[in-house]
Amino acid sequence: MSQPYTPTPRTRLVREADRAVYDREAAYRILDEGFLCHVGFVLDGQPFVIPTSYGRKGDSLFIHGSAASRMLRQAKEGVPVCITVTLLDGLVLARSIFNHSMNYRSVVVLGKATLVDDPAEKIEALRLLSEHIIPGRWADSRQPNERELKATSILRVPIKEFSAKVRKGPVVDDEEDYSFPTWAGVVPLEVVAGEPVDDARLVPGQDVPAYAKRYVRKR
Numbered sequence: 001m002s003q004p005y006t007p008t009p010r011t012r013l014v015r016e017a018d019r020a021v022y023d024r025e026a027a028y029r030i031l032d033e034g035f036l037c038h039v040g041f042v043l044d045g046q047p048f049v050i051p052t053s054y055g056r057k058g059d060s061l062f063i064h065g066s067a068a069s070r071m072l073r074q075a076k077e078g079v080p081v082c083i084t085v086t087l088l089d090g091l092v093l094a095r096s097i098f099n100h101s102m103n104y105r106s107v108v109v110l111g112k113a114t115l116v117d118d119p120a121e122k123i124e125a126l127r128l129l130s131e132h133i134i135p136g137r138w139a140d141s142r143q144p145n146e147r148e149l150k151a152t153s154i155l156r157v158p159i160k161e162f163s164a165k166v167r168k169g170p171v172v173d174d175e176e177d178y179s180f181p182t183w184a185g186v187v188p189l190e191v192v193a194g195e196p197v198d199d200a201r202l203v204p205g206q207d208v209p210a211y212a213k214r215y216v217r218k219r
Helices: 024-033 119-133 146-150
Strands: 036-043 046-057 060-064 079-093 101-115 154-158 161-167 185-188
Touching (some): 024 079, 024 101, 024 161, 036 060, 046 119, 060 119
Antiparallel strands (some): 036 079, 060 154, 079 185
């Protein structure tokens, strides 16, 4: 069942409002297909945008926080962040340069990032991130030790204030341009995995696991 969402003044789309999607399930499908986000925050008046991996559990996002942990050390109530995820589905080549576009799906989440301190929750969050990127890998890998856990920061951001935006479909040209003699259409784009490459120091007898050999992003 879909979960309609009432946008806030900060997340209501104004430009190209017809592309807005105010539905949690639709936004979560976008988040669950992607695995790279960009986290924006301000530190001492300087804006930063950091790319990092993430995972979702329920109505929370968990992200690697090492790049931002310094700003959280003195902020028990959390730090305002803007998290964006974009999936690029195609290049839309119109007859006029002005009407060129892209087919895409995106989500913007506004909220406060807080550190995950509980060791058990941190382990679960790391497992979540690993399984989000490549399901099955967590069980096949050495688990984090105490030193590694201390060196790793995980941030939790509630998905309360967000917006999703989607552009799909064909070229939309001005009526007078449809007779212009050039090719127009959509060049589809997708993430495609290549053939796995063995590590040079692989222990003999280790075959490529199925989750790597047949890796695809869930749609």
